[in-house]
Amino acid sequence: MSFRSILHDMKEELGSISRKGFDVKLGHGFRSKSQRVVQDNFVVIDAFKQSCWANMPPELLRDVLMRIETSESTWPPRRNVVACAGVCRSWRETTKEIVKTPELSGKLTFPISVKQPGSRDTLIQCYIKRHRGSQTYYLFLGLSSASYDDGKFLLAAKxxxxxxxxxxxxxxxxxxxxxxxxxxxxxxxxxxxxxxxxIYDTQPSNAGAKMTRSRSTRLVGSKQIAPRAPAGNYHVAHIAYELNVLGSRGPRKMQCVMDTIPASAIEPGGLAPTQTEFVNNNVDSFPSISFFRSKSIRVDNCQSEAIPIRKEGMLCLRNKAPRWHEQLQCWCLNFNGRVTVASVKNFQLVASREDGSEHESVILQFGKVGKDVFTMDYQYPISAFQAFAICLSSFDTKIACE
Known part of the structure; x- marks a missing residue:
């Protein structure tokens, strides 16, 4: 029996359960919830326990899921792996054990993958589409060398x-x-x-992460104004662009200090914090603060904090210095064919050592390939979320940098 036949039978089985009166919901985040029905003899029956797929022997289930995970290596066929995780609890737990993190597999499967470090071996290829009218930006996972293909949606920004x-x-x-x-x-x-x-994250990347309050964290008593809004902001990184006060010719110069990634992460055997799941914020765990604030306090909240040149033991990324091409009369970087349009926004980031030297491998590269299309390639130790946020800083207008 082929894997497609197995998935088809699964859908029919779930459909028959639904027709019998059971409400099956598979939500965002790959959670499954089945309503329990009380029979005449007051015996509570779980809908999924009646399914032959939930009672599959663990050894056989693991073998089937491993074959599906191996065969469906790219999107959109990889959605079958996600569908398997939504069948029932046993399927979900087994699928989570089989599917490896992007660091090891180079694949983005579940939503939490955008918060996990990229592959150690190769750059994960993505691209960003800009919508000028609505001031929105969309990040997609690139599925082929053609940057204009519709890929797997990852993140959006406004x-x-x-x-x-x-x-x-x-x-x-x-x-x-x-x-x-x-x-x-x-x-x-x-x-x-x-x-x-x-860059702020709504989730702490490690146990020692520090939360910074902002207007979105205002509480009235013990209740939050926006119940669905996260209860705090955690520092992820600080980005600084060098001022060009003399108006000299040259590209932008930028530096990015990663608050959550140690400098040792880029060394052989080094580790970066890896988030395994989304944590539900507990509103009651935060003390209440005054609802009304003065105008000066609200203005201060919008001011960017002082950015250190370098934090002790933290990973520091710098833009790779381009070379001047005499024949073309422009600054050039080798993007290996991933960037086709010259732009002041184009950059490559490499890790900087404390002695001032730089690593050769590119951790993040960003460049223009069309009017509103840009490629974004990243790898370990940064995540898709961190890379996307860094690239968004390049879109912003910089009065004193160019």
């Missing part, structure tokens, strides 16, 4: 201008990009000049 700063709201929902959405996972905030940025 630009929000404020009097003293600019926010980029990042969400996993392409249709509703807002802090009030349950799909909101973080943001990028700039200073007034657009030269300094701070």
């Amino acid at each position: 630009k929000c201008r404020r009097p003293t700063c600019t926010d980029y709201i990042i969400s996993m929902n392409p249709e509703y990009v807002s802090k009030g959405s349950s799909a909101y996972i973080g943001k990028l905030r700039s200073n007034f000049l657009g030269t300094k940025f701070t």
Whole structure:
């Protein structure tokens, strides 16, 4: 029996259960919930226990899921792996054990994959589409060398201008990009000049992560104003663009200090924090603060924090210095065919050592290939979320940098 036949039988089995009166819901995040029905003799029966797929022997189940995971290596066929995780609890647990993190497999399967470090061996190829009218940006997983193909959607961002700063709201929902959405996972905030940025995450990447309060964390008593909004912001990275006060010729110069990734992560055997699941924020665990604030406090919240040149023991990324091409009369970088249009936004980031030297391997590269299409390739130790946020900083207007 082929794998497609097995999946077809699964759908028929679930359909028959639904027709018998059971309500089966497979939600975002690959959770399954079955309503229990009380019979005349008051015996509670789980709908999935009546399914032959839930009672499959563990050895056989593991063998079937391993074959499906191996054969469906790219999207959209890889959605079959996700469908298997939504059948029942036993299927979900087995699938989670089989599917490896992007660090080991180079594959983005579940939603949590966008928060996990990329592959150690190769760059994961993605691209960003910009919609100028709505000021939104969409990140897709590139499925082929053609950057214009519709790939697997990963993240969306929306630009929000404020009097003293600019926010980029990042969400996993392409249709509703807002802090009030349950799909909101973080943001990028700039200073007034657009030269300094701070990346915030709604989830702590490690036990020692520090939370920073903002207007989205205001509480009234013990209740949050926006119940679905995350209860705090955690620092992920600080980005700084070098000021070009003399107006000299040359590309932008940027530096990115990763607050959550140690410098040792890029060394052989080094490890970066890997988030395994989304954590539900507990509103009651945060103390209440005053609802009304003065105007000066609200303005201060929009100011970007002072960005250190380098944090002790933290990973520091710098843009790779381009070379001047005499014949073309332009600055050039080798993007290995992934970038085709010259732009001041194009960059490559490499890790910087404490002695000032640089690693040769490119951790993140971003460049233009069309009017509103840009490629984004990243690898370990940063995640798709972190790479996307760093690339968003390049879109922002920089008054004093060029």
